[in-house]
Amino acid sequence: MQQMTWPRRDLLKTPFLGAAMAAATGAPGQAQTLGRPAASDDPTRGRTLAFNENFKRLDTALWDAGPKATASAQGFYGRSAFARLSGEAGFNPYRIVADPLATDGTALQIGARYIGRTLDIPNYYGNATADYQWVSGNLQTASRDGSIRAGWRNGYFEARMRFPAHPLTWPAFWLLNKNSILNPATSIEVDIVEHKGFEQRLYGTYLHEWGDPGQVHQGSGVTPGVDLTSGYFRYGFLIDGERCAPLFERRRVLDSETGRPIGWPLGRAAEMDRSGDVFWPLLTLALRTDVPFPAPLQEKDRETSMRVDYVRVYT
Numbered sequence: 001m002q003q004m005t006w007p008r009r010d011l012l013k014t015p016f017l018g019a020a021m022a023a024a025t026g027a028p029g030q031a032q033t034l035g036r037p038a039a040s041d042d043p044t045r046g047r048t049l050a051f052n053e054n055f056k057r058l059d060t061a062l063w064d065a066g067p068k069a070t071a072s073a074q075g076f077y078g079r080s081a082f083a084r085l086s087g088e089a090g091f092n093p094y095r096i097v098a099d100p101l102a103t104d105g106t107a108l109q110i111g112a113r114y115i116g117r118t119l120d121i122p123n124y125y126g127n128a129t130a131d132y133q134w135v136s137g138n139l140q141t142a143s144r145d146g147s148i149r150a151g152w153r154n155g156y157f158e159a160r161m162r163f164p165a166h167p168l169t170w171p172a173f174w175l176l177n178k179n180s181i182l183n184p185a186t187s188i189e190v191d192i193v194e195h196k197g198f199e200q201r202l203y204g205t206y207l208h209e210w211g212d213p214g215q216v217h218q219g220s221g222v223t224p225g226v227d228l229t230s231g232y233f234r235y236g237f238l239i240d241g242e243r244c245a246p247l248f249e250r251r252r253v254l255d256s257e258t259g260r261p262i263g264w265p266l267g268r269a270a271e272m273d274r275s276g277d278v279f280w281p282l283l284t285l286a287l288r289t290d291v292p293f294p295a296p297l298q299e300k301d302r303e304t305s306m307r308v309d310y311v312r313v314y315t
Contacts, residue, residue: 003107005039005207012077013160015085015220017140020112022074022217023296025236032226033220033221033222033224033253033254033256034222034225034251034252034253034254035225035252035253035254035261036250036251037184038211041250041251041252042250043063043156043158043236043247043255044156044237044250044314045190046179047155047156047315048069048091048314049169049312049313049314049315050155050314050315051152051311051312051313052310052312053310053311054103054104054106054136054309054310055096055106055107055108055294055308055309055310056096056104056106058085058096058097058108060062060085060140061149061208062150063139063140063141064085064095064141064143065082065083065084065085065137065138065140065263066082066083066084066085066138067082067117067123067138067144068138068140068141069142069143069144069146069176069181069283070144070180070181070184071146071181071182071183071184072184072194072222073083073123073268074124074125074143074165075124075145076124076125076290077286078170078286078287078288079126079131079132079133079134079286079287079288079289080112080126080132080135080136080285080286080287081119081121081124081127081132081134081136082136082137082284083135083136083137087136088119088121088135089115089119089121090115090119091111091135091306092116092244093110093112093136094108094109094110094133094137094139095108095109095112095135096108096297097109097111097307099307101161101162101231101232101288101307101309102232102307102309102310103262103309103310104310105124106115106306107162107208107293107307107308107309108138108283108306108307109135109305109306110136110137110171110283110284110285110305110306110307111136111285111304111305112134112137112285112287112304112305113134113136113137113303114133114134114137114195114229114297114301114302114303115133115134115135116130116133116196116302118133119133119135119270119315120189121135121189127315129247131196131293132206134285134287135309136282136285136286137259137283137285138283138284138285139281139283139284140280140281140282140283140288141280141281142153142176142178142181142209142280143181144181144238144303145179146181146182146280147164147244148178148280149280150162150280151178151278151279151280152278152279152280152313152315153272153273153277153278153279154239154240154241154315155238155239155313155314155315156236156237156238156239156249156313156314156315157175157190157192157236157237157238157239157279157281157311157312157313158187158192158234158235158236158237158311158312158313158314159173159192159234159235159283159306159308159309159310159311159312160233160234160235160309160310161173161193161230161232161233161235161306161307161308161309162229162232162233162242162306162307162309163195163197163229163274163306164197164229164263164305164306165197165198165229165303166197166198166301166304167197167270167285167291168197168288168291168293168294168301169195169285169286169287169302169304170195170196170197170198170285170286170287170288171193171194171195171285171286171308172188172192172194172195172282172283172284172286173192173193173281173282173283173307173308173311174189174191174193174194174281174282174284175188175189175192175237175252175279175281175282175283176188176189176190176280176282177269177272177278177280178277178278178279178280179275179277179278179279181271182194182212182267185211186209186210186211186212187208187209187210187211187223187286188207188208188209188210188266188268188272188279189206189207189208189210189242189269190206190208190237190239190279191204191205191206191207191208191219192235192237192246193202193205193235194206195228196221196288197229197304198291200227200229200230200282201223201225201226201228201248202221202222202223203222203224203235204219204220204221204222204227204305205219205220205222205237205246205256206219206220207219207244208265209268210267211305214267214268216267218257218264220246220253220255220262220274221256222246222253224249231282232307232309233248233249234247234248234250235247235248236248236250239266241266242267243263243264243265243266244263244264244265244266244270245261245262245263245264246262248249249311255306278300281311283308283311285305285306
């Protein structure tokens, strides 16, 4: 296998995920890490629906596809190459599909396929490495030139999603700040949900403020008490000034140690306000690098997909 140069998202996620998940899962039979539903905690209360993407079609004026928007050498991470809108290696992972379980009858499907031959994808570090010869998808409302097609400084961000059960999948709904595209030495990453396809009843949520000065990383495992591959669920995150809070099905996620709703401070809030910075969303189906490649890779696992019912932002 050729030597890999890991993007920093991979470098941190392996140890950080392990610690956060261990704190969340505890002993078998642990109670759900969610607060009790209460009307006063509704994150949409007093807010207006500012963005409602229900995926009746794939709006290419809104969504860019491919590597993460960044001025860095490449925007890939994980074990797969993120396809452009036209697809890669004969596979296009982006489809709008009919789905009776989706709110409006259609959903975005983002797929992943094992190609299993040498790839020719620009700047992808895994072209010639057998267990990295996957193609999957990443959609985002930003471009490599620093332009933002849709972004917000504050709001409640929510996606209704269905994840696959798989030995490698790493789907996510996440946010990055605009200024990080052209100035990647520092960035703010909000991981509303990251899921491992082999841990069906657990997911992670994180706030990363990358780069010095002021680098901070916060996160938690979430055990909602349901199989996250069994249907659609709502994953949300509230950003209000310097206050941040993750939610599942519009219920606050609880700190596994204190039992109180999580409230993380955004250390660079004032800096964002001064520069007019905003957050932009990404929908990604990646593949993990911190677990062994299946030997053998089962036929049923050579192709998989996640679905997104909608993405909404309330401001």
